[in-house]
Amino acid sequence: MEKPLTMPLTTNQQYDHAVASCRQVFLDKTRDYGTSWRVLRIISVVDQVFIKAQRIRTIQEKKVQKIGDSIASEFMGIVNYCVIGLIQMELDSTSVEDLSVTEVEILYNKQIDRARNLMLDKNHDYGEAWRDMSQESYVDLILVKLLRIRQILANDGKTRISEGIDANFTDMLNYAIFGLILIDEGKHRSA
Numbered sequence: 001m002e003k004p005l006t007m008p009l010t011t012n013q014q015y016d017h018a019v020a021s022c023r024q025v026f027l028d029k030t031r032d033y034g035t036s037w038r039v040l041r042i043i044s045v046v047d048q049v050f051i052k053a054q055r056i057r058t059i060q061e062k063k064v065q066k067i068g069d070s071i072a073s074e075f076m077g078i079v080n081y082c083v084i085g086l087i088q089m090e091l092d093s094t095s096v097e098d099l100s101v102t103e104v105e106i107l108y109n110k111q112i113d114r115a116r117n118l119m120l121d122k123n124h125d126y127g128e129a130w131r132d133m134s135q136e137s138y139v140d141l142i143l144v145k146l147l148r149i150r151q152i153l154a155n156d157g158k159t160r161i162s163e164g165i166d167a168n169f170t171d172m173l174n175y176a177i178f179g180l181i182l183i184d185e186g187k188h189r190s191a
Helices: 011-033 042-062 071-091 101-126 135-154 165-184
Strands: none
Touching (some): 011 071, 011 165, 042 135, 071 101, 135 165
16 A cells, blocks of 8 residues: 655745744743743843754764753743743743743743744745755854854944844744754754
8 A cells, every 4th residue: 555645845834843842842941940041131042042043063073972861852842932022021020920921921932922923024036045055154154143143232222224123033033944954954963
């Protein structure tokens, strides 16, 4: 008997699959730790993303990994810290609020929906060029965006003609999701 052919997943389905794993980790950690992340200022969120991106870059360059956390788990962390940054900017306060898991999930989904819509618009204009990029490029672009945010913060949050902090967080989030999609497809290194 022949196996039925399965249709390849659409980009939207792949995106949602990658996000589902990230969201689950985020909500599980919210259940464990509450919303302690609410105390983080934007520069602290930037530094957390930097640590994760720098670790991936170091593994790529040295081709050796001594700690068990995979490259995929680091990309997941980048997604989640970018969501934290976007939520923090929206809530405009770093007070530690006791948000329920339901409230956190609503805030998380709102930021993911914005990022997905941007991805769809860019995919339309760029023809999914990200599928032909290297994992190294995603990491380098994330590091560039982090340096941009640091400079914007040094400029008191003001830009003259450039995108703001939120746009940079959204781009980094999408680069990390692209990395997860291509790892899942077996096209990029996962460990």
